[in-house]
Amino acid sequence: xxxxxxxxxxxxxxxxxxxxxxxxxxxxxxxxxxxxxxxxxxxxxxxxxxxxxxxxxxxxxxxxxxxxxxxxxxxxxxxxxxxxxxxxxxxxxxxxxxxxxxxxxxxxxxxxxxxxxxxxxxxxxxxxxxxxxxxxxxxxxxxxxxxxxxxxxxxxxxxxxxxxxxxxxxxxxxxxxxxxxxxxxxxxxxxxxxxxxxxxxxxxxxxxxxxxxxxxxxxxxxxxxxxxxxxxxxxxxxxxxxxxxxxxxxxxxxxxxxxxxxxxxxxxxxxxxxxxxxxxxxxxxxxxxxxxxxxxxxxxxxxxxxxxxxxxxxxxxxxxxxxxxxxxxxxxxxxxxxxxxxxxxxxxxxxxxxxxxxxxxxxxx
Numbered sequence: 575x576x577x578x579x580x581x582x583x584x585x586x587x588x589x590x591x592x593x594x595x596x597x598x599x600x601x602x603x604x605x606x607x608x609x610x611x612x613x614x615x616x617x618x619x620x621x622x623x624x625x626x627x628x629x630x631x632x633x634x635x636x637x638x639x640x641x642x643x644x645x646x647x648x649x650x651x652x653x654x655x656x657x658x659x660x661x662x663x664x665x666x667x668x669x670x671x672x673x674x675x676x677x678x679x680x681x682x683x684x685x686x687x688x689x690x691x692x693x694x695x696x697x698x699x700x701x702x703x704x705x706x707x708x709x710x711x712x713x714x715x716x717x718x719x720x721x722x723x724x725x726x727x728x729x730x731x732x733x734x735x736x737x738x739x740x741x742x743x744x745x746x747x748x749x750x751x752x753x754x755x756x757x758x759x760x761x762x763x764x765x766x767x768x769x770x771x772x773x774x775x776x777x778x779x780x781x782x783x784x785x786x787x788x789x790x791x792x793x794x795x796x797x798x799x800x801x802x803x804x805x806x807x808x809x810x811x812x813x814x815x816x817x818x819x820x821x822x823x824x825x826x827x828x829x830x831x832x833x834x835x836x837x838x839x840x841x842x843x844x845x846x847x848x849x850x851x852x853x854x855x856x857x858x859x860x861x862x863x864x865x866x867x868x869x870x871x872x873x874x875x876x877x878x879x880x881x882x883x884x885x886x887x888x889x890x891x892x893x894x895x896x897x898x899x900x901x902x903x904x905x906x907x908x909x910x911x912x913x914x915x916x917x918x919x920x921x922x923x924x925x926x927x928x929x930x931x932x933x934x935x936x937x938x939x
Contacts, residue, residue, distance in 0.1 A: 578617050579641040582610045582663070586648045589659055593652045603658035611666045618670055635670075636679040642667045646685040660687045680737030680821065686730075693728050696742070700724040703749050710754050710762045713883050719780045720766060723823060737821055744820070745773050761885055771815040774822040776830040784834055790886050792841075794893040796856065802845060809838045856896045863903050865919050866895065867911035872923070884912065 585607050618638060625631040646663040650656065656664070664687050671678055700721060707717045723742050726732060748769050757765035767787065770780060788808045795801035816831040859866055870891055874884065882890070888909035896902045 578614060578621075579638060579645065582607070582614060583641070583645050583648070585610055586645045586659070586663065590648050590652045601658065603662045607659055607662050611662050614666060615669055619673060622673055631674075632677055632679075635674055635677055636682060639667065639670060639678065639682050642670065643683050643685045646687055650685070650687040650690070654690075656687045656691060664688060678736055680735060680740070680825070682736045684734045684736060684739055689727070689730055689734055692739075693730070696724055696727050699746060700728075706754075707766065712766050713763045716763055716766055716783060719777065719783055720770065720775075722777055722779070723775070737825060741773075741821055741823055745775075748773060763883065763885075768811070768815045771812060771831055771834075772817045774817070774820055774829050774831070776822045776824050776827050776833070778827075781830050781833055784830065785837060788834075788838065790882060790890075794889050796893055798845065798848075802842060805838055805842045805845070809835055809842075812838070856894055856902070858896050858898045860898055861922075862897060862900065863907055863911050864914050864916065865922055866891070866903075867908050868914050868919060869923055869926075871912040884909065888912070 585604065589604050589607065622631060622635060625634060642663060646660060646667060649660040649663060664685060667685060667688075704717065704721065707720065708714070723745055727734065727738070727742055752765065752769060754762055754765065757768075759765040759768055767784060771784070788805070791808060792801045792804045795804050812831050812834045816829070822829055861869070867888075870887060871884075873879065874887060879887065889905040891908045892903045892905040
């Protein structure tokens with residue numbers, strides 16, 4: 575165990591006591607603190623180079639880092655800002671960390687001063703990606719969940735560790751590299767889901783979102799075989815997105831991919847064992863798609879549907895309805911007709927809705 579940091583702690587505690595008592599906000603770092611930090615740079619470097627046993631070196635290295643984090647926090651807590659004294663210890667920490675960067679324990683707590691300095695860059699980075707994700711027309715609910723790792727860092731309400739910072743940096747790198755126009759997914763929303771599964775964003779809200787998204791895809795199948803096939807496709811996609819060996823967002827919880835695969839297999843088994851009448855057809859409507867699509871868009875605008883998107887809605891309409899004159903609808907055709915404003919179409923809808931209203935009023939007046 576390293577005892578060489580004890581004198582540095584004593585100096586830091588004296589500085590903190592002096593500044594707390596007198597309300598000082600000293601413009602320059604304490605000279606004794608600077609000298610002791612310089613001495614420790616040399617001493618720690620020599621010690622690390624002289625220890626041949628890996629276990630002993632790892633213990634000494636991470637114990638030293640943990641003690642320096644505590645000392646840094648003592649100075650930061652005086653004014654809750656990065657003072658000249660805090661910078662001295664933060665610089666020493668950075669120097670020591672860079673000696674053996676791959677051996678830093680993921681359980682080393684991040685210095686409060688370091689988190690403080692990174693809040694604004696993280697906030698700026700997310701604001702840029704948030705704008706991009708909205709421009710790509712990704713489901714706003716998913717964007718909200720994708721924001722959670724940044725919020726956790728920016729708010730600083732939880733204790734943050736080295737593993738949290740490295741996970742977030744890896745997440746940032748993936749967001750920077752993704753090619754939205756050529757993503758190998760059915761939609762850009764699914765592309766972001768794929769990224770988050772690959773990074774093992776195992777937050778509970780994201781897990782629930784993935785389950786509901788899969789359920790909406792499965793519901794498009796109008797036979798049991800098609801629904802089972804969709805479950806199999808979703809399981810395959812989750813497994814393909816899974817990156818083994820990478821840390822999870824929450825290291826205390828199971829990976830999101832293992833939970834999703836388990837749930838999909840349970841749903842598959844239940845569906846195969848299920849009994850009951852099969853739904854084997856679509857509802858046939860007398861309207862053409864130019865009238866049906868705007869009608870459903872009105873229902874969407876008035877929030878009749880829960881947990882869906884316009885992209886999914888167009889697929890669900892195509893899966894559940896057909897024309898009595900022109901047969902099946904195509905999802906892309908439905909989506910293209912959502913915004914029809916032709917006068918004849920509007921008059922047809924008005925007449926239909928008026929009849930509905932009159933029927934309802936018979937029971938309310």
